[in-house]
Amino acid sequence: MSESELNPEVNKKQNALLDFIEKMEQMSKFQEKIDAPADIDQIWRVFLEEVENSIDVDICALFTVDEHTQEFVLKKASPADKESICSKELDLQIEIGMLAWVINRRQPALIPSLTEKNEKTIIMLPLTTVKRTLGLTLLFTPIKESLITQENLKLLAILSKECSLVLENTFLYENLKKEHESLQKAQSEIIQAEKLASMGRLTSGACHEILNPLNIISSHVQFMQTDENLKPDVSNYLNIMQLQSNRIAGIVQGLLQFSHSGVKDLVKAKINDVVESALAQAKYELKMDKIQIVKHLDHNLPLITGDVANLSKVFIILVSNAIDAMPEGGTLTILTKMVSEKDMLPGESTRIQVMFEDTGCGISPENMGKIFDPFFTTKEAGAGTGLGLALSYGIIRDHGGIINAESKTGKGSKFSIYFPTKK
Ligand SMILES: Nc1ncnc2c1ncn2[C@@H]1O[C@H](COP(=O)(O)OP(=O)(O)OP(=O)(O)O)[C@@H](O)[C@H]1O
Ligand SMILES: [Mg+2]
Structure with missing residues (x-):
C-alpha cells in the first residue's frame, strides 16, 4: 500500500x-x-x-x-x-x-x-x-x-x-507610434516649408528682373507684328516668339504668386460652396474626360475663415491634376467632413477635412517626396509647369492647414486638406 x-x-x-x-x-x-x-x-x-x-x-x-x-x-x-x-x-x-x-x-x-x-x-x-x-x-x-x-x-x-x-x-x-508619426509629419512639414520659403525669397527678386525685359521684348514683338509688309516666314517666327514670351510670363507669374501666396481677403465661408464653385469651373473638362464625380459633402460643417479665391484655386488645381491622371476616365470622389477626435494627433484642435480621391495613374513612391516641390512635373515639356501643388501647399499653409497625399501606383491618389476651425 x-x-x-x-x-x-x-x-x-x-x-x-x-x-x-x-x-x-x-x-x-x-x-x-x-x-x-x-x-x-x-x-x-x-x-x-x-x-x-x-x-x-x-x-x-x-x-x-x-x-x-x-x-x-x-x-x-x-x-x-x-x-x-x-x-x-x-x-x-x-x-x-x-x-x-x-x-x-x-x-x-x-x-x-x-x-x-x-x-x-x-x-x-x-x-x-x-x-x-x-x-x-x-x-x-x-x-x-x-x-x-x-x-x-x-x-x-x-x-x-x-x-x-x-x-x-x-x-x-x-500612443508612442502616434506621437512618432506626428513628429515625423511635423519634421517633413518643416523641411518642406523651409524649402519653399528659401525658394520664395530667391524667386521673388529674380521674377521682377525677368518680367521687365520680357515686357520690353513682348511689346517690341507686338509692334513688329503690326507691319503689313512682313514676309510670311518672319510673321510666323514673330508669332512663335510671342507665344513663348507669353509662356515665360505665365511661369513667372505663377512663381510670383507662389512666393507671395499670403492670404488676402479673409472671409467666413462654407467650404462646400468653395468646392462646388471649383467643380463648376472644371465641369467642361470633366465632361470631356468621362470622369464620374462622387460627392460626400457634410452639410453640418462649421464655417472656415479663408481667402475664397485662393482656396478655390487650390481645389481647381487638385481637380485638374486628377483629370490629368485619368486620361481614360475614372472616378473622382470628393469628401468633406469633420475629423473625429479619435483620428486627431495629440495636441491638435478641431479640423475639417477636404479630400480629393481619384482612380488615376497614381504617384510612384520615389516621386511622392517631390510632388510639392516647385517645378516638379512628370508631364511632357510644355504641358505642366510643376507649380500647381507647390502653390496649393503655400496657400493651405497660410490658412493654418495642412495638405498631404497618399497614392498607390496604378490605383489612384488621395489628396487631403485639413483646416483648423479655431485659430
Ligand atoms: N492626382 C494625381 N495623380 C497622379 N499624379 C499626380 C496627381 N497630382 C499631382 N501628381 C503628380 O505631381 C506632379 C506635380 O503636380 P503639379 O500640379 O504641381 O504640377 P503639374 O500638374 O505637373 O503642372 P501644373 O503646374 O501645370 O499643374 C504632377 O506632374 C504629377 O506627376
Ligand atoms: Mg497640376
Missing part, C-alpha cells in the same frame, strides 16, 4: 498540489501567448480561451475606457450577437452604482445579472494597473453564485492582471 493510500490527508494535499501546478502551467502558457507584440483582438482571443478553460461562461464582453470621454466602451463581445445585452447589462450596473464599487475595489466581483434575471451570475473583472483603470470584463456564467469558488475567482483575478498589463503596454505602444 502506498503512503497516499494509507493517509487520506496526504492524498488530498497531493491533489491540491497537482491542481496548483496545472493552474501555474496554464498561467505560464497564457503569459507566453500574450507576451508577443499583440493587438487588442489577439489579447482578447487568448484571454477568452483562458477564461473558458477556467470557468463555464455563456457570454463574455470586454469594455475599455475611452481616453477622451472616460466612459466604458464595448470593444468585443463573444458571441458577437450578444453585444446589446452586454451594453444593457453594464448600463444597468452603472445605474445602481455597482460598476463604481467594483472598480474601486479592483477585485473580481460576483453579482446577479440584471438583464438575465435569476438565470445567470455575472463576474465583473476590472482591468486595472497601478496607474489607471483600462476597462472591464463581464462574464455571464450559468453556474450558481454559491458554486463559484474563491480559487476560481483568484485565477480570474490573476488572468485579468496579466491582461491589464499587456493591454497597458499595447496602449502605450500605440
Whole structure:
C-alpha cells in the first residue's frame, strides 16, 4: 500500500498540489501567448480561451475606457450577437452604482445579472494597473453564485492582471507610434516649408528682373507684328516668339504668386460652396474626360475663415491634376467632413477635412517626396509647369492647414486638406 493510500490527508494535499501546478502551467502558457507584440483582438482571443478553460461562461464582453470621454466602451463581445445585452447589462450596473464599487475595489466581483434575471451570475473583472483603470470584463456564467469558488475567482483575478498589463503596454505602444508619426509629419512639414520659403525669397527678386525685359521684348514683338509688309516666314517666327514670351510670363507669374501666396481677403465661408464653385469651373473638362464625380459633402460643417479665391484655386488645381491622371476616365470622389477626435494627433484642435480621391495613374513612391516641390512635373515639356501643388501647399499653409497625399501606383491618389476651425 502506498503512503497516499494509507493517509487520506496526504492524498488530498497531493491533489491540491497537482491542481496548483496545472493552474501555474496554464498561467505560464497564457503569459507566453500574450507576451508577443499583440493587438487588442489577439489579447482578447487568448484571454477568452483562458477564461473558458477556467470557468463555464455563456457570454463574455470586454469594455475599455475611452481616453477622451472616460466612459466604458464595448470593444468585443463573444458571441458577437450578444453585444446589446452586454451594453444593457453594464448600463444597468452603472445605474445602481455597482460598476463604481467594483472598480474601486479592483477585485473580481460576483453579482446577479440584471438583464438575465435569476438565470445567470455575472463576474465583473476590472482591468486595472497601478496607474489607471483600462476597462472591464463581464462574464455571464450559468453556474450558481454559491458554486463559484474563491480559487476560481483568484485565477480570474490573476488572468485579468496579466491582461491589464499587456493591454497597458499595447496602449502605450500605440500612443508612442502616434506621437512618432506626428513628429515625423511635423519634421517633413518643416523641411518642406523651409524649402519653399528659401525658394520664395530667391524667386521673388529674380521674377521682377525677368518680367521687365520680357515686357520690353513682348511689346517690341507686338509692334513688329503690326507691319503689313512682313514676309510670311518672319510673321510666323514673330508669332512663335510671342507665344513663348507669353509662356515665360505665365511661369513667372505663377512663381510670383507662389512666393507671395499670403492670404488676402479673409472671409467666413462654407467650404462646400468653395468646392462646388471649383467643380463648376472644371465641369467642361470633366465632361470631356468621362470622369464620374462622387460627392460626400457634410452639410453640418462649421464655417472656415479663408481667402475664397485662393482656396478655390487650390481645389481647381487638385481637380485638374486628377483629370490629368485619368486620361481614360475614372472616378473622382470628393469628401468633406469633420475629423473625429479619435483620428486627431495629440495636441491638435478641431479640423475639417477636404479630400480629393481619384482612380488615376497614381504617384510612384520615389516621386511622392517631390510632388510639392516647385517645378516638379512628370508631364511632357510644355504641358505642366510643376507649380500647381507647390502653390496649393503655400496657400493651405497660410490658412493654418495642412495638405498631404497618399497614392498607390496604378490605383489612384488621395489628396487631403485639413483646416483648423479655431485659430
Ligand atoms: N492626382 C494625381 N495623380 C497622379 N499624379 C499626380 C496627381 N497630382 C499631382 N501628381 C503628380 O505631381 C506632379 C506635380 O503636380 P503639379 O500640379 O504641381 O504640377 P503639374 O500638374 O505637373 O503642372 P501644373 O503646374 O501645370 O499643374 C504632377 O506632374 C504629377 O506627376
Ligand atoms: Mg497640376
